[in-house]
Amino acid sequence: xxxxxxxxxxxxxxxxxxxxxxxxxxxxxxxxxxxxxxxxxxxxxxxxxxxxxxxxxxxxxxxxxxxxxxxxxxxxxxxxxxxxxxxxxxxxxxxxxxxxxxxxxxxxxxxxxxxxxxxxxxxxxxxxxxxxxxxxxxxxxxxxxxxxxxxxxxxxxxxxxxxxxxxxxxxxxxxxxxxxxxxxxxxxxxxxxxxxxxxxxxxxxxxxxxxxxxxxxxxxxxxxxxxxxxxxxxxxxxxxxxxxxxxxxxxxxxxxxxxxxxxxxxxxxxxxxxxxxxxxxxxxxxxxxxxxxxxxxxxxxxxxxxxxxxxxxxxxxxxxxxxxxxxxxxxxxxxxxxxxxxxxxxxxxxxxxxxxxxxxxxxxxxxxxxxxxxxxxxxxxxxxxxxxxxxxxxxxxxxxxxxxxxxxxxxxxxxxxxxxxxxxxxxxxxxxxxxxxxxxxxxxxxxxxxxxxxxxxxxxxxxxxxxxxxxxxxxxxxxxxxxxxxxxxxxxxxxxxxxxxxxxxxxxxxxxxxxxxxxxxxxxxxxxxxxxxxxxxxxxxxxxxxxxxxxxxxxxxxxxxxxxxxxxxxxxxxxxxxxxxxxxxxxxxxxxxxxxxxxxxxxxxxxxxxxxxxxxxxxxxxxxx
Ligand code: CA
Numbered sequence: 001x002x003x004x005x006x007x008x009x010x011x012x013x014x015x016x017x018x019x020x021x022x023x024x025x026x027x028x029x030x031x032x033x034x035x036x037x038x039x040x041x042x043x044x045x046x047x048x049x050x051x052x053x054x055x056x057x058x059x060x061x062x063x064x065x066x067x068x069x070x071x072x073x074x075x076x077x078x079x080x081x082x083x084x085x086x087x088x089x090x091x092x093x094x095x096x097x098x099x100x101x102x103x104x105x106x107x108x109x110x111x112x113x114x115x116x117x118x119x120x121x122x123x124x125x126x127x128x129x130x131x132x133x134x135x136x137x138x139x140x141x142x143x144x145x146x147x148x149x150x151x152x153x154x155x156x157x158x159x160x161x162x163x164x165x166x167x168x169x170x171x172x173x174x175x176x177x178x179x180x181x182x183x184x185x186x187x188x189x190x191x192x193x194x195x196x197x198x199x200x201x202x203x204x205x206x207x208x209x210x211x212x213x214x215x216x217x218x219x220x221x222x223x224x225x226x227x228x229x230x231x232x233x234x235x236x237x238x239x240x241x242x243x244x245x246x247x248x249x250x251x252x253x254x255x256x257x258x259x260x261x262x263x264x265x266x267x268x269x270x271x272x273x274x275x276x277x278x279x280x281x282x283x284x285x286x287x288x289x290x291x292x293x294x295x296x297x298x299x300x301x302x303x304x305x306x307x308x309x310x311x312x313x314x315x316x317x318x319x320x321x322x323x324x325x326x327x328x329x330x331x332x333x334x335x336x337x338x339x340x341x342x343x344x345x346x347x348x349x350x351x352x353x354x355x356x357x358x359x360x361x362x363x364x365x366x367x368x369x370x371x372x373x374x375x376x377x378x379x380x381x382x383x384x385x386x387x388x389x390x391x392x393x394x395x396x397x398x399x400x401x402x403x404x405x406x407x408x409x410x411x412x413x414x415x416x417x418x419x420x421x422x423x424x425x426x427x428x429x430x431x432x433x434x435x436x437x438x439x440x441x442x443x444x445x446x447x448x449x450x451x452x453x454x455x456x457x458x459x460x461x462x463x464x465x466x467x468x469x470x471x472x473x474x475x476x477x478x479x480x481x482x483x484x485x486x487x488x489x490x491x492x493x494x495x496x497x498x499x500x501x502x503x504x505x506x507x508x509x510x511x512x513x514x515x516x517x518x519x520x521x522x523x524x525x526x527x528x529x530x531x532x533x534x535x536x537x538x539x540x541x542x543x544x545x546x547x548x549x550x551x552x553x554x555x556x557x558x559x560x561x562x563x564x565x566x567x568x569x570x571x572x573x574x575x576x577x578x579x580x581x582x583x584x585x586x587x588x589x590x591x592x593x594x595x596x597x598x599x600x601x602x603x604x605x606x607x608x609x610x611x612x613x614x615x616x617x618x619x620x621x622x623x624x625x
Pocket of ligand 1: 138160
């Protein structure tokens with residue numbers, strides 16, 4: 001009897017844990033979304049031969065779709081808001097054979113704890129996780145992955161940085177005054193080389209074990225949230241990595257664009273055979289664009305190792321939308337940074353962002369449109385009146401136009417149409433944006449030469465560029481290491497060099513930016529400069545949401561004011577290598593006559609009389625508060 005009982009128990013254990021299903025994506029779901037539909041991707045050998053049934057109160061199978069490959073099916077479910085959390089047993093039967101899968105259904109967080117997006121009250125700290133801090137040396141090398149070694153002296157190899165390293169240094173990030181963290185992607189990139197950058201996803205639901213575990217990602221989000229630091233996830237819907245698991249058995253003939261080229265190639269020949277992107281982003285809006293140019297842009301592969309996903313396939317579209325929602329819900333994200341925005345199908349992008357914003361109304365998404373043309377940047381922003389009728393659901397777009405204007409404005413010689421006038425005139429383009437305050441501004445990022453190198457390692461100019469960026473009516477983003485004058489001057493623009501290791505993130509580092517140990521005077525000065533400014537900005541509603549007024553540059557100086565009923569904040573840039581007296585009569589509208597303003601860095605007081613003296617070759621930020 002006892003033996004029989006053991007056998008029965010044993011069988012029931014087997015039934016519970018032995019799922020026999022290769023993949024079910026998304027791996028779990030939640031009750032209580034606005035959209036009660038869920039589409040499961042099921043992958044298993046000849047799964048299309050099986051009947052599917054579910055017996056769970058409140059869960060209905062709406063439809064079951066076969067794919068071109070017999071090894072996939074897609075199950076459309078409806079999940080009633082009245083359903084209870086638990087394991088939903090999905091049964092797959094064929095003749096006498098039965099496969100089961102226990103699908104976990106959870107409750108959503110309460111509305112009060114729902115995701116608040118990032119906005120112009122935030123400053124985003126951009127971190128390349130492999131290069132920030134190595135919090136766990138045990139995950140540096142993972143056997144079985146295609147790139148399973150580290151080499152810190154190679155800019156394109158893995159260096160060992162991870163999520164734990166970021167968790168360990170949240171207090172530093174908080175003290176500096178950053179309020180959000182954007183991590184370059186941390187999902188698995190099981191690629192042969194260059195996997196450190198993270199943009200070649202090989203599974204959309206798995207954290208790269210070299211960065212850590214899903215639990216550590218959740219821990220990061222929770223601990224950051226306790227410090228009022230928001231987490232922004234980098235997501236890529238345009239392309240995956242060449243070694244994504246589905247590349248061996250694609251569900252549909254149109255799962256990827258230019259799939260037929262891939263099928264007749266191998267890694268060595270793929271570069272020759274692949275139709276890869278012409279990167280002509282203007283073709284998306286160009287009314288004169290040829291079909292071949294347009295297709296080259298939209299359907300071409302980003303690079304030969306990154307296959308282009310076809311979001312016009314509704315199963316792919318659902319897969320990507322649900323994947324984003326899964327991460328938002330799992331990590332309680334504040335935002336998404338969507339990579340290579342114009343490269344994906346724009347109808348899909350509208351649905352994707354719309355679905356997310358519908359579930360999370362105060363969430364934010366920033367899209368990367370690498371264009372210096374405000375017309376094209378504005379096209380992607382929500383509620384922009386586009387002549388082709390395109391309706392975007394994207395709140396925030398990256399402002400490369402302003403980034404370039406700041407670079408030129410600060411680094412160029414002053415002349416009628418060069419220098420500070422570039423910043424002045426580019427800001428004057430804000431009339432064209434539906435919501436300029438929600439654009440993301442930056443002086444550099446992981447793909448661009450660092451600001452200190454752009455400014456030819458001139459600290460005064462670097463401070464000018466950083467200070468103007470941080471008071472503009474925008475959401476500012478700062479690349480890790482800017483605060484310690486990291487540079488890529490030996491080979492400007494080299495990606496490995498831009499993404500140099502942060503000082504102090506590795507145990508054997510001789511210098512340490514987290515503690516200040518062995519930093520140069522200039523590095524400490526810059527770190528403190530930014531820390532003061534960021535912490536000033538943190539609670540400054542005039543900068544977050546105030547009115548903006550600026551005055552045409554004159555004699556190498558430029559004044560911009562941010563104002564609300566409580567406070568006025570001024571930035572005055574003086575590019576001259578001598579002190580300049582400015583006549584304040586021009587600025588009568590600011591209503592500052594007789595007021596005393598304070599320099600937020602030096603503490604020096606400025607009495608706003610007829611003339612004030614602006615120190616040489618610097619920018620000062622003054623407040624009336
Ligand atoms: Ca590590």
